Amino acid sequence: MIFSFRRVGAMVLRHLYILRGSWPRVLEMAYWPAVNMVVWGFTSQFLTRHSDWVAQAAGVLIGAVLLWDVMFRGNLGVSLSLLEEMWSRNLGHLSVSPLRPYELVAAMLTMSVIRTVIGVVPAAVLAIPLYHYSIFTLGLPLFAFWANLMVTGWVVGLGVASLVLRFGLGAESLAWVLVFAIAPVAGIYYPISVLPAWLQPVAWALPPAHVFEGMRAIMFGHGFRGDLLLGASALNLLYLSVTVALFLRTYHVARIRGLLLNVGE
Amino acid sequence: MTLSAIDVRHLRKTFGSIVAVDSISFTVAAGSTTALLGGNGAGKTTTLSMLLGLLVPTGGSIRILGEDMVRHRYRVLPRLNFSSPYVDLPHRLTVRENLTIYGHLYGVRNLKARIGELVAELELTPFLDRASGKLSAGQKTRVALAKALLNRPDLLLLDEPTASLDPDTADWVRAYLTAYRDRTGATILLASHNMTEVERICDHVLMMKSGTIVDEGAPAALIGRYGRATLEEVFLDIARDRPRPGNPASYDEEAAQ
Numbered sequence: 283m284i285f286s287f288r289r290v291g292a293m294v295l296r297h298l299y300i301l302r303g304s305w306p307r308v309l310e311m312a313y314w315p316a317v318n319m320v321v322w323g324f325t326s327q328f329l330t331r332h333s334d335w336v337a338q339a340a341g342v343l344i345g346a347v348l349l350w351d352v353m354f355r356g357n358l359g360v361s362l363s364l365l366e367e368m369w370s371r372n373l374g375h376l377s378v379s380p381l382r383p384y385e386l387v388a389a390m391l392t393m394s395v396i397r398t399v400i401g402v403v404p405a406a407v408l409a410i411p412l413y414h415y416s417i418f419t420l421g422l423p424l425f426a427f428w429a430n431l432m433v434t435g436w437v438v439g440l441g442v443a444s445l446v447l448r449f450g451l452g453a454e455s456l457a458w459v460l461v462f463a464i465a466p467v468a469g470i471y472y473p474i475s476v477l478p479a480w481l482q483p484v485a486w487a488l489p490p491a492h493v494f495e496g497m498r499a500i501m502f503g504h505g506f507r508g509d510l511l512l513g514a515s516a517l518n519l520l521y522l523s524v525t526v527a528l529f530l531r532t533y534h535v536a537r538i539r540g541l542l543l544n545v546g547e
Numbered sequence: 548m549t550l551s552a553i554d555v556r557h558l559r560k561t562f563g564s565i566v567a568v569d570s571i572s573f574t575v576a577a578g579s580t581t582a583l584l585g586g587n588g589a590g591k592t593t594t595l596s597m598l599l600g601l602l603v604p605t606g607g608s609i610r611i612l613g614e615d616m617v618r619h620r621y622r623v624l625p626r627l628n629f630s631s632p633y634v635d636l637p638h639r640l641t642v643r644e645n646l647t648i649y650g651h652l653y654g655v656r657n658l659k660a661r662i663g664e665l666v667a668e669l670e671l672t673p674f675l676d677r678a679s680g681k682l683s684a685g686q687k688t689r690v691a692l693a694k695a696l697l698n699r700p701d702l703l704l705l706d707e708p709t710a711s712l713d714p715d716t717a718d719w720v721r722a723y724l725t726a727y728r729d730r731t732g733a734t735i736l737l738a739s740h741n742m743t744e745v746e747r748i749c750d751h752v753l754m755m756k757s758g759t760i761v762d763e764g765a766p767a768a769l770i771g772r773y774g775r776a777t778l779e780e781v782f783l784d785i786a787r788d789r790p791r792p793g794n795p796a797s798y799d800e801e802a803a804q
Contacts, residue, residue, distance in 0.1 A: 292651030299644045374634035378599045379652045380625045538603045540562065543596055
């Protein structure tokens with residue numbers, strides 16, 4: 283298998299050129315995580331005074347919302363990179379260039395990291411003066427949580443990208459909404475034990491449940507839970523392998539069915 | 548030594564029960580300019596797409612520049628390039644940014660110098676830092692051509708290279724393509740609906756209808772064979788199933804023999 287960092291770099295450069303030339307796109311990336319954080323910050327302040335559970339760990343909701351945005355942005359970072367090619371009708375040129383499909387995937391994942399950092403870091407920094415809460419106090423586990431949630435975002439993003447490649451731009455709205463299907467069982471704002479017993483195995487089959495429980499364990503003073511991190515990482519590895527294979531397979535099927543020729547709605 | 552740049556054998560493409568390309572065979576001589584002609588739905592775009600590797604054939608073989616295109620397309624892709632008015636370059640990026648990205652994708656050495664050389668040749672220097680989407684149709688065509696020539700391709704596949712261009716710009720593009728072929732020895736395969744263009748720049752013509760190649764030859768030979776004055780009249784004879792003058796059999800019956 284030949285892999286070219288030069289070609290991946292070219293694709294990353296392509297998206298960086300777009301960002302450089304369009305400040306509204308950059309603003310949009312940082313806008314929603316910041317607004318979300320502000321809303322949940324005030325909610326958190328209110329609940330700290332009126333809820334024993336939240337009072338035990340100030341910042342638990344802000345931390346949750348910031349980490350949720352990592353996953354959301356991770357997903358968008360992947361799917362938008364493909365959508366940009368489809369919107370600009372550039373996929374045909376790319377598909378007949380020496381760029382391999384797996385290099386395209388590598389470029390999409392790289393762009394996801396860049397977009398997520400641009401989107402979430404300003405909101406995380408803003409929370410420090412506004413609510414005297416720094417997610418960075420989580421220390422090294424923060425990077426493990428961040429990485430795992432971003433990978434889950436990639437899994438959703440690659441799933442969306444496969445659907446868009448298969449069904450055309452009519453499926454593009456999935457990039458914004460599909461990830462929310464996970465939210466109710468991800469345990470973002472409440473422990474998994476709150477869920478009905480029959481739903482809990484579903485939650486534990488998803489990496490975010492392990493991550494958010496791990497985050498709460500640290501914030502409530504129970505220490506770092508290596509078992510939860512291991513569970514999230516193993517599940518992510520499995521799901522990422524499946525969705526990368528799914529995307530590459532869909533790309534091949536698109537070449538059989540002529541879908542790369544008729545990019546559009 | 549490769550005598551034919553393209554060697555297609557029994558190439559077939561079906562979409563469910565629809566046969567888009569029906570077991571066609573042809574060769575394109577290295578260094579020639581060949582036209583793929585046919586009405587809408589004749590199978591030209593499907594054929595070009597299979598040659599480019601955008602579409603996987605249902606059957607048959609394609610050898611390009613001596614390589615099996617179906618099995619080893621990534622050995623061939625760095626040596627070919629294409630341009631089509633129906634496939635855009637990102638509109639928001641400038642001409643320089645688009646050419647830089649594709650230069651990196653094709654591994655072009657001394658990329659800045661190559662871009663400078665091409666934009667000078669194609670008279671694009673004043674537009675180098677303008678967004679590609681803000682250019683006129685003629686300028687966009689020249690940018691697409693610059694992208695297609697970045698890697699100095701041995702084989703250039705062009706889909707309607709002068710579509711929607713004014714006569715002056717179209718003439719300029721034709722002259723440039725001919726000069727490029729003569730200078731580099733590259734092979735050009737183009738799909739076009741402009742018969743005058745084909746007569747002027749092509750050595751060989753492949754006539755397609757209903758997914759098959761119904762006739763082929765040099766433009767002058769085809770015109771002579773059909774007893775017509777222009778290639779456009781030959782095209783109409785084929786498209787409308789008109790029998791050749793002095794020959795009651797339609798081309799279909801003759802081709803079947």
